[in-house]
Amino acid sequence: MTHRNERHRVAVHPVVAYDRAVLTAVVRQIFAAYGLPARVRGGTPVLLKPNLIAPRPSADAVCTHPEVVRAVAAAVIDCGGRPCVGDSPGYAPLSRCIEKSGLKPVLDELAIGVVPFSAAASFPVPDHRLSPRIELAAALADFPVIINLPKLKTHGLMGLTLAVKNLFGCVPGIRKAGWHYRAGHRRELFARMLLDIHAAVCPALHLLDGIVGMEGDGPTRGRPVPVGLLAAAADGPALDWTVEGLLKYPETTPLIAAALDDGSLDPARITVDNHGFTAPEGPLKPARSARATARFPLHSMLRRLVVRRPRIAVSRCRRCGVCVKHCPAGAMKLVDGRVRIDYKTCIRCYCCHELCPYDAVRVGWVPGWIAAAQVEEEFDNERTDDAAGTSAGAATAVAAADAPGRAAGGGDPGAGTCNNDFGRGAHKRG
Numbered sequence: 087m088t089h090r091n092e093r094h095r096v097a098v099h100p101v102v103a104y105d106r107a108v109l110t111a112v113v114r115q116i117f118a119a120y121g122l123p124a125r126v127r128g129g130t131p132v133l134l135k136p137n138l139i140a141p142r143p144s145a146d147a148v149c150t151h152p153e154v155v156r157a158v159a160a161a162v163i164d165c166g167g168r169p170c171v172g173d174s175p176g177y178a179p180l181s182r183c184i185e186k187s188g189l190k191p192v193l194d195e196l197a198i199g200v201v202p203f204s205a206a207a208s209f210p211v212p213d214h215r216l217s218p219r220i221e222l223a224a225a226l227a228d229f230p231v232i233i234n235l236p237k238l239k240t241h242g243l244m245g246l247t248l249a250v251k252n253l254f255g256c257v258p259g260i261r262k263a264g265w266h267y268r269a270g271h272r273r274e275l276f277a278r279m280l281l282d283i284h285a286a287v288c289p290a291l292h293l294l295d296g297i298v299g300m301e302g303d304g305p306t307r308g309r310p311v312p313v314g315l316l317a318a319a320a321d322g323p324a325l326d327w328t329v330e331g332l333l334k335y336p337e338t339t340p341l342i343a344a345a346l347d348d349g350s351l352d353p354a355r356i357t358v359d360n361h362g363f364t365a366p367e368g369p370l371k372p373a374r375s376a377r378a379t380a381r382f383p384l385h386s387m388l389r390r391l392v393v394r395r396p397r398i399a400v401s402r403c404r405r406c407g408v409c410v411k412h413c414p415a416g417a418m419k420l421v422d423g424r425v426r427i428d429y430k431t432c433i434r435c436y437c438c439h440e441l442c443p444y445d446a447v448r449v450g451w452v453p454g455w456i457a458a459a460q461v462e463e464e465f466d467n468e469r470t471d472d473a474a475g476t477s478a479g480a481a482t483a484v485a486a487a488d489a490p491g492r493a494a495g496g497g498d499p500g501a502g503t504c505n506n507d508f509g510r511g512a513h514k515r516g
């Protein structure tokens with residue numbers, strides 16, 4: 087487990103392209119620096135956890151680039167370990183995400199197996215914030231060494247998705263919706279849950295693909311942006327704090343705020359080994375929903391006055407039903423061939439925005455007194471796309487939009503999930 091007074095080293099490498107030779111050299115340097123060769127030798131099963139959130143090509147910068155996965159898998163094999171790839175994507179089958187992202191030829195060439203995160207098991211959470219145990223993919227228990235391979239992206243709910251957020255993919259399938267429902271729009275509660283997942287999974291190494299990252303409406307709808315960064319650490323919050331600072335992200339993300347608050351992150355104990363990376367000019371452009379929060383830093387106090395929420399761009403919507411199926415609050419329905427959002431029930435988790443394959447869900451802010459007079463809202467993006475999130479649009483009906491704490495379901499989101507005594511621990515640090 088991670089000791090709170092441990093010192094952490096974060097390695098930051100300038101890497102400007104997915105060049106195989108360069109990646110091989112840098113990953114080997116990182117492996118040596120973090121003692122991986124000794125940990126994976128002798129046929130040790132090693133789980134690689136990339137970001138495979140959606141079936142999107144590598145050029146979209148949604149998923150971890152296949153060349154990064156290749157370099158890490160090859161390094162594991164060279165050290166005598168046996169790599170496998172595992173993840174639980176947002177809505178599509180893992181095999182489709184692997185194929186579409188360009189990872190399949192890499193797995194075939196290196197004879198790397200795939201582990202779907204379907205079954206769940208209960209894992210202990212050292213130094214827990216919310217619950218002493220948490221349900222994660224049962225397959226995690228089969229791997230003494232886990233290497234987390236996140237993608238650098240902006241994120242509508244959490245500001246940025248880096249090392250710690252990528253581990254949310256260790257929650258199998260629809261259980262993710264349960265966590266969104268419990269946390270609702272309370273980003274600080276969601277952040278504490280992510281820190282608990284990080285403590286339970288306890289990867290041996292986090293290696294961030296920030297060669298080309300994403301800005302704007304991440305994690306799936308943003309714009310690819312060259313960042314030129316490959317960063318590594320044995321501690322996820324330390325890596326996230328370092329990258330957030332290097333990129334001059336305009337707000338302290340909820341995850342870093344939660345880790346600083348509970349003492350699990352201490353900047354004084356972080357040493358950054360920068361091998362020559364210089365950040366691009368100007369900060370990453372945040373997601374629209376995160377921008378709204380930055381614009382209203384007292385949002386949590388003023389949430390009756392300012393409300394961020396999703397709405398449907400009707401001319402983009404293909405009625406595929408993905409959002410309806412995955413809405414954790416059951417707030418979305420297909421009615422007469424159109425998606426309706428019940429704002430009385432919506433917990434503003436933005437899963438619909440994240441998962442819509444057709445970019446038909448937008449998140450924006452509206453004044454609370456206007457939101458309180460609306461039950462549902464949609465807009466025609468052909469006419470009003472640029473104004474998305476800045477006006478109330480065409481409203482119908484009544485109801486309060488925001489009920490703080492409605493979604494929490496009590497103070498212990500993990501309570502009641504411990505149904506066996508399954509623990510890993512073999513790969514844990516400390």
Ligand code: SF4
Nearest residue numbers: 403404406407409442
């Ligand atoms: S909003 Fe997106 S996810 Fe929902 S039905 Fe329309 S196209 Fe599908």
Ligand code: SF4
Nearest residue numbers: 413432433435436438
């Ligand atoms: S409508 Fe969208 S933001 Fe609201 S609860 Fe459902 S998935 Fe979350």
